[in-house]
Amino acid sequence: MAQGRATIAEIAQEVGVSVPTVSKVLNGRTDVAEATRAKVEEALARHAYRKPVSGRPAGPRLLDLVFHQADNMWAQEIVKGVELVCGPARIGVVLSELGGSHRPPQEWIDDVMARRPLGVLLVLSGLDETQRHQLSSRSIPFAVVDTEGEQPAGVPTVGSNNWNGGLAATRHLLALGHRRIGVISGPADVLCSRARVDGYRSAHDEMGVARDPGLVRWGEFIAESGYAHGRDLLDRPDRPTAIFAGSDYQAMGVMRAARELGLRVPDDLSIVGYDDLPVTEWLNPALTTVNQPLREMAGLATRMVLTLAEGRRPPSPRVELLTELVVRSSTAPPPAI
Template sequence: MRTPASDDRVTLAAVADEAGVSLSTISKVLNGRSDVSAGTRARVEGLLAERGYQRRVGRADAKSDLIELVFHELDPIWSMELIEGVESVAKAHGLSVVLTVSGSRHAPDPDWIEGVMRRRPVGIVLVFSELAPEYRERLRSRAIPVVIVDPAGDPSPDVPSVGSANWSGGLAATRHLIDLGHRRIAAITGPADMMCSLARIDGYRSAMNSAGLPIDPEWIRFGDFHVTGGRDRARELLDASDRPTAIFAGSDMQALGVLEAARERGLRVPDDLSVVGYDDIPLARWLTPRLTTVHQPLKRMGEEAASLVIRLADETPATTPRMDLATSLVVRESTAPPAS
C-alpha cells in the first residue's frame, strides 16, 4: 500500500509528464511562484483539477488570520471610514486587518503580489484598483479571494465588487440645486479615467437635461478628489465672466477647496454661491456653513466588502457578486436659492 506522500508523488509525476513540464514546475505552480508562464500555470492547474488532486494543507500553506486592505493612497478622513468598516467585520470573525498602500488608483505595484503570497491573508479588499489577470490567477491558485471597493474602472466580469449609486448621487445633488432655482450649475468631479467620477457627472448631465437647462462644457471640470484640485478648478470657474451660481463637487474634500476659492474672491456661501459635496465625511457637518452633500455609505461599503471576502473564502458562488449601495442627499446650510 502506498503512503499518502507517495500517492501525491505519483499524481504529480503523472501531471508533470502529461503537461510536459518538470516536477519543479509543478511545485512552483502549487506554491504560487511568479516564474511560471500563464499558459503553463493554466495547463497544470487544469490537469490537477481533472485528476482530483487535493493539496495537503500544512504549516507552509496555512493562511494567516488577516484581511488585507489595499489603498493606492491614504486620506486621513475618507480612508478611515472604509478602514473602520472592514475592521469591524474582521474583528467579529476573529480576524485582524493589515493595511497596505501600493501602486496607483488602477493597480497595486508589481512587488505587492509577492508580499501577499508570503502573508497569505484570508482575503483581500482593494480600494479603487483593478488586478492584472496574472495576479488574479496567482491568488486564485492559493484560494485567496479579492473584492474591489468602488472600482476605478470597469472591473472584469469575474471580479466581485462593492460600490455605491454614483449616478443617482450626482442626479440628486444637481436636482437639489435646480429645485432651489439655480440655472448656472457647474460640476467638479474626480479623474476622468475613474468610473465613479464619470458616473457622478452623468447624473449631473441627466438632471440638467431633464430640466431643459443648457450645459456649458466649460462648467464641467475634472479634478483629483483632493482639496487642492477642488480649489484650483473652482478658481477657474469663479473667474469666468459668467460664473456659476452653484457648484456640485464630486467629493467633500473638493468642496472644501471650492469654499476656499469662494472666500478668496469675497463670495459668501450660500448667499453668492451654493456648494454641494459628495461622501458626507464627518467634517462636513462641522464646517461653516455646514456642507450639503451626498451621503455615500463608506463605512458600510467596507463592512460589505469584508463580509463578502470572508464568504468567498469559504464558498464559490454561482455568479460573481456585485453590489451598489444607495446614496442619499443630506441638505445643510451651504445651499440656498440664487441671489436675485
C-alpha cells in the same frame, strides 16, 4: 492531460521542473528564476489550476486591504467598515497603499501569495488578468470596493449609485433656482467620476436646462483639485452660482477658493459635496453633500471575501448601495441679479 484538472506533479513534468519549484511559485517564493516562474505561471493559467483551500497554512488569519490612496478621511471610513467585520472575527488586516496607482505591482502580488491571507479587498483599484489568475490559482478570493472601472464578470464588487448621487445633488441645486452649475469630478477614466457627471447632466436634461460644457471639470478627489478648479471657475466673468463637487475634499477646496475671492457661501455661491464624511457637518457653513455609505460598503465587501474564503458564494456578486442627499447650510437660492 485534461485541461483544468492538472496536478502539481503533472504541471512540473510538463514545464520540466521539480514539484518543489511549482510549489514555490504557488506560494509566492522569490527564490525561483523569473523565466522559470513565467513558464510555471503560464502552465497554471492554461490548466486553470486552483490550489485547494485546505492548503492554506496555519497561522494568523489575515485580510489584505489595498487602497490606491489611504492618507485621508475617506479611506479611514473604509478601514472602519472592514474592522467592524474583521475585529470580532479576530482577523488581522494588512493595509497597503499604491501611491495613487489603480493597479498593484507584481511585487505586491508576490507578497500576498507568500503570506496567503484569507482574501484581498481592493479599494478604487483592481487587478489585471494575470494578477487575477495568480490569486485565484492560490484560492485567495478577492473583491473590489468602489471600482475604478468595469470589472470582468465574476469579480465581486460593492459600490454605490453614483449616477443617482449626481442626479440628486444637481436636482437640488436646480430646484433652488440655479441655472449655471459647475461640476468638479475625479479622473475622467474612473467609473464613479463619470457616473456622477452623467447624473449631473441627466438632471439638467430632465428639467430642460441648457448645460455649459465649460463648467465641467475633471481632476482628482482631493482638496487641492477642488481649489484649483474652483478658482478657475469662480474667476470667470460668467461664473457659476453653484458647484457640485465630486468629493467632500474637493468641496472644501472650493470653499477656500470662494473665500479668497470674497464670495460668501451660500449667499453668493452654493456648494454640494459627495461622501458625507463626518467632518462635513462641522464646517462653516455645514456642507450639503451626498451620503455614500462607505462603512456599509466596506463591511459588505469584507463579508463577501470571507464567504468566498469559506468556499461559498455570496448571495449577490455585485451590489450597488443607495446614496442620499443630506441638505445642510452650504446651499441656498442664487443671489438676485
